[in-house]
Amino acid sequence: MSTAMGLHGIPDDILELILLHLDSPICLVRASSTCKRWRHIVAGTVFLQRFRSLHEPPVVCSYRNNRLVKSRPDYEPSPSKSPATIDSRYLSLDFLPVNFKGCWNIRDSRGSVLLLDREYIREAYSRDTDMFVCEPLTRRCQLIPRLMASPAEYRTEAFLLRGAEDIDMSNFRIFYMYQPTGIAGIFTSKTGSWRRLSIYVHGMHHLGFAAGSTYWYNTNWISTVYALDHNTAEYSSFLLMLPDVGNNVDEPFFNICSRLGVTTGRDGKARILFLGADDNLKIFIATNKGSHGGSECVVEKSIQLSPSMLGVHQNCSIVSVETVCTVQIFVSRGSTEPPAWFSLDIETKELQPMTNTSRSTGFPIKLPWPPTMHACTVHS
Amino acid sequence: MAAPESGDGNNGAARMVTLISSDNTRFEVEAAAASLSQTLQLTILDGGGGGGDGIPLPNVDSATLSKVLEYCIKHAPAAANGGAPNATAVDRAELERFDNEFVNIDQSVLYSLIMAAHNLEIEGLQSLVAKKVADMIKGKSPMEIRRTLGFPDPTPEEQAEMNAHMLEYGWAYE
Numbered sequence: 001m002s003t004a005m006g007l008h009g010i011p012d013d014i015l016e017l018i019l020l021h022l023d024s025p026i027c028l029v030r031a032s033s034t035c036k037r038w039r040h041i042v043a044g045t046v047f048l049q050r051f052r053s054l055h056e057p058p059v060v061c062s063y064r065n066n067r068l069v070k071s072r073p074d075y076e077p078s079p080s081k082s083p084a085t086i087d088s089r090y091l092s093l094d095f096l097p098v099n100f101k102g103c104w105n106i107r108d109s110r111g112s113v114l115l116l117d118r119e120y121i122r123e124a125y126s127r128d129t130d131m132f133v134c135e136p137l138t139r140r141c142q143l144i145p146r147l148m149a150s151p152a153e154y155r156t157e158a159f160l161l162r163g164a165e166d167i168d169m170s171n172f173r174i175f176y177m178y179q180p181t182g183i184a185g186i187f188t189s190k191t192g193s194w195r196r197l198s199i200y201v202h203g204m205h206h207l208g209f210a211a212g213s214t215y216w217y218n219t220n221w222i223s224t225v226y227a228l229d230h231n232t233a234e235y236s237s238f239l240l241m242l243p244d245v246g247n248n249v250d251e252p253f254f255n256i257c258s259r260l261g262v263t264t265g266r267d268g269k270a271r272i273l274f275l276g277a278d279d280n281l282k283i284f285i286a287t288n289k290g291s292h293g294g295s296e297c298v299v300e301k302s303i304q305l306s307p308s309m310l311g312v313h314q315n316c317s318i319v320s321v322e323t324v325c326t327v328q329i330f331v332s333r334g335s336t337e338p339p340a341w342f343s344l345d346i347e348t349k350e351l352q353p354m355t356n357t358s359r360s361t362g363f364p365i366k367l368p369w370p371p372t373m374h375a376c377t378v379h380s
Numbered sequence: 381m382a383a384p385e386s387g388d389g390n391n392g393a394a395r396m397v398t399l400i401s402s403d404n405t406r407f408e409v410e411a412a413a414a415s416l417s418q419t420l421q422l423t424i425l426d427g428g429g430g431g432g433d434g435i436p437l438p439n440v441d442s443a444t445l446s447k448v449l450e451y452c453i454k455h456a457p458a459a460a461n462g463g464a465p466n467a468t469a470v471d472r473a474e475l476e477r478f479d480n481e482f483v484n485i486d487q488s489v490l491y492s493l494i495m496a497a498h499n500l501e502i503e504g505l506q507s508l509v510a511k512k513v514a515d516m517i518k519g520k521s522p523m524e525i526r527r528t529l530g531f532p533d534p535t536p537e538e539q540a541e542m543n544a545h546m547l548e549y550g551w552a553y554e
Contacts, residue, residue: 007491007513007529014498017506021514029552033522033545035531035538090551137551 008035016041020050025057025367026086057166061091061136062362063114065106070098073106073116076362086137095139109363110160111167112137115174117158131158131176133189135169137368142169147176147185147194155179157206159214161186161230168368175214175228177204186233199235201226205253208320210262211270217260219253225272225286225297238286239296242274258317264324266347272297273327273346275318279305281327283346303344305329309351311340328354397429399449405442406434409449413456418501439499444492451505454478459504483512487530521553522546 010018019042022028028051032042041047064074072093077086096104102120109115117131134141161173170189177184182200187193204216204226213227217240225238242256259275265285272284281304284297307313310331319328321343329342341354395411399420411429415421420435429435437445458475483490490509497505517525522542526534534542546553 007487008526008531010491010494011498014494014506014510017510018513018517021507021511022518023514026552027518029549030520030522031517031525033542033549034525035534036541039545086551 012037012041016047016050019047020054023055025051025055052166057112057366057368059364059366060086062364063093063106063109064362065104067103067105069103072096072098072104073363078364090137090139093134093136095141096134106363107131108159109365110162110172112365112368113160113167113169113172114363114365115158115160129156131174133160133169133172133174135368136365138169140169142189144174144187145194147187147196148178148183157184157204161233162212163231173233175233179204195233197233197235199226199237203253205257205260207257207260207272208262209322210264210320211268213270215262215270215272217257219256227270227286237295238272239294240272240274240284241296243276243280243282261318261320261327263320263327263346264322266325271300271346273318273320275305275316275329277315279310279316281305281318281344281346303346303349305344305351310342313340395430397424398434399429399445400434400436401440401442401445402438403442405445407442407445407449409453410456412460413449413452416452416455416459416502416504418503420500437500440496441492444489444496447489447493448496448500448502448505451482451508452502454482455504479508483508 015038019028019031019038022031028042032039059078061078062076064076066074075088075091075093077088077091093104098104102118104116104118107115107117113133113135115131115133117129119129131144131146132141133144157175157177157179159175160167161175163173165171172189174187175184176187176194180203182202182204183196184200185194185196188195201216201218202220204218207215207217207225209215212231213229216226216228218224218226223240223242225240227236227238228234229236259277261273261275263271263273265271270286272286274282274284276282280302282302283300285300286295286297288295305316310316310329311333313331313333315332317330317332319330321328323343325345325347327344327346329344331340331342333339343352343354344350396408397411397414397420399407399409399414401407411424414429415424420429423429423435440448455475458471483493485493490512494506494509494513496502497509516528520528522545525531
C-alpha cells in the first residue's frame with residue numbers, strides 16, 4: 001500500500017495529527033483553505049477542541065485609550081514568534097467612524113473582542129453613550145442596545161463576563177452597572193437582550209476580579225462584600241467585619257476602599273484583603289458557614305508590614321491584580337519623597353519593589369477562536 | 381538483511397525478535413526496540429516473534445521497515461528508562477540531532493513512514509513525522525501548501541472556493 005503517494009493522499013486521522021502540530025490558528029486557517037477535505041477536518045468540533053487544548057490562541061495586539069476626540073484607540077502589535085503575523089490594517093480599527101464630537105473608549109477586552117463605548121454631548125449637561133462590541137480582525141462591530149432608555153447615570157461600570165468558553169462575536173456577555181444607583185444587567189449575545197439583576201446596591205465600590213468573580217464593597221447599611229460569579233452571572237454577598245473600622249465610623253468610605261482588595265489564592269479560592277492603618281494586612285476568606293450562621297468573610301491570617309519593609313511612609317493603599325496570591329501596595333511618602341509600589345505575595349510574604357513600566361497594562365486581544373469554519377462554502 | 385534464526389536471549393543477551401516485511405525480508409531486532417510499537421508489544425509479550433516464527437507485517441515494505449527500525453533502535457534505550465531522569469543533556473541533544481537528521485528525507489518516504497508508524501502505533505515516530513510535515517506547511521499560503529505536498533492543480537471550482545475562504549479570513553493572509 002505504500003506506493004509512491006504524495007502526502008495529500010494521507011488518511012484523515014493522520015492528517016489530523018499533522019494539523020494538530022501547527023502552532024497557530026493563522027496556520028490552521030491557511031491550511032483549511034487548501035482543499036475541501038482539509039477544511040472539513042479543521043471545521044470538526046472535536047478537532048477544534050483538541051487544537052484549542054494544545055494551543056492557547058496567541059495575543060495579537062494590545063489597545064490603549066488615548067482619549068482624543070476624532071481619534072481611535074492606539075494599538076501595539078505583540079511581538080510574535082510565529083512566522084505569520086497580522087497585518088496592521090486588521091488591527092487599526094479603521095472601520096470605527098470618528099466623525100463626531102466624542103471619543104472612543106475601550107472598557108474591556110476578552111478573547112478576540114473589545115468592549116467599547118463612545119460618549120457624546122447631546123446638549124449642555126446631557127451626554128449619550130453608545131456601547132459596542134467589536135472584533136478587530138474580522139472588522140465586525142455590533143451596537144449594544146441600552147440597558148435603560150434614559151438613566152440618571154453618573155458613571156457606569158462595564159466589562160465582558162468570563163466563562164469556560166472562548167469569547168468572540170457570537171459568544172459574549174456584558175455586565176453593565178449604573179453608578180451610583182447600582183442598577184445593573186447582563187447582556188447575552190445569544191439572546192441579544194438584557195437581563196436586569198435583582199439586587200442593586202447604591203454606591204458599590206469595585207475591588208477587582210478573583211477566582212471567577214468580580215468583587216465590590218459597600219457599607220451603606222452594613223459592611224458587605226458582593227461577588228458576581230461570572231459563570232452563573234449571579235450575585236452573592238458576604239458580611240465583612242473590618243477590625244479597626246467598626247469602631248471608627250468617621251473613617252471616609254473612600255479611605256476604606258483604597259485599602260481593600262482581592263486576589264486568588266493558590267487553592268483557587270478568592271481572598272479579600274484589608275490593609276489596616278497600622279499596616280496590618282488582614283486576609284479574609286468568604287464562606288457560607290460563618291460564625292453568625294450566614295455568609296461572611298472570616299480572617300484566615302494576617303501579615304504585619306513595617307517601615308523596615310516599606311520604608312518610612314505616611315499611608316498605604318492596595319491595588320488588586322490578577323496574579324495569583326498577589327497584591328500591589330502603593331506607599332505614599334509625603335510631598336518631598338516620591339511614592340513607591342510594591343508587589344506582595346500573601347503566601348510567601350515576599351515583597352518586591354516595582355517599577356512604573358511593570359504596572360501598565362492595555363487591552364489585549366487574541367486570535368478569534370474557534371475560527372468559525374464553514375466546511376463547504378460553495379460560491380457559484 | 382535476511383536474519384538468521386535467533387535464540388531467546390538467555391545468558392544475559394537481549395531477547396531478539398524477527399519481523400517480516402511485506403516483501404518477505406526478515407529483520408532481527410531486540411525485543412525492546414520492536415516494543416516501541418504498541419501493536420508489536422502485545423505479540424512480543426505473548427512470546428511471539430522469537431525462534432523461527434517471525435511476525436509478518438503485510439503493510440510495511442522492507443525499505444520502510446528498515447527505516448522504522450533504525451528509529452526504534454535509537455530510541456529504545458531512552459524509552460526503556462521512561463524518558464530517563466538519568467539521561468544526560470548530551471544524550472537528549474544527540475537524540476534530537478538524530479531525529480532532525482532522520483526526517484530530512486524525501487516526501488514519499490515521509491508518507492510511508494507515517495503510515496507505518498500509524499499502523500504499528502509508534503507514538504514518538506508518528507509525532508516526529510507529523511511535526512516535520514507541519515513544519516513544511518507553516519507560514520505557507522494555501523497554493524504553496526498544495527505545491528509543497530504535490531496536490532494536483534485546483535479545478536476552477538476549487539479555486540473559487542479557496543478564494544472565497546481567503547476573502548473571509550483576510551486577516552490570516554497578509
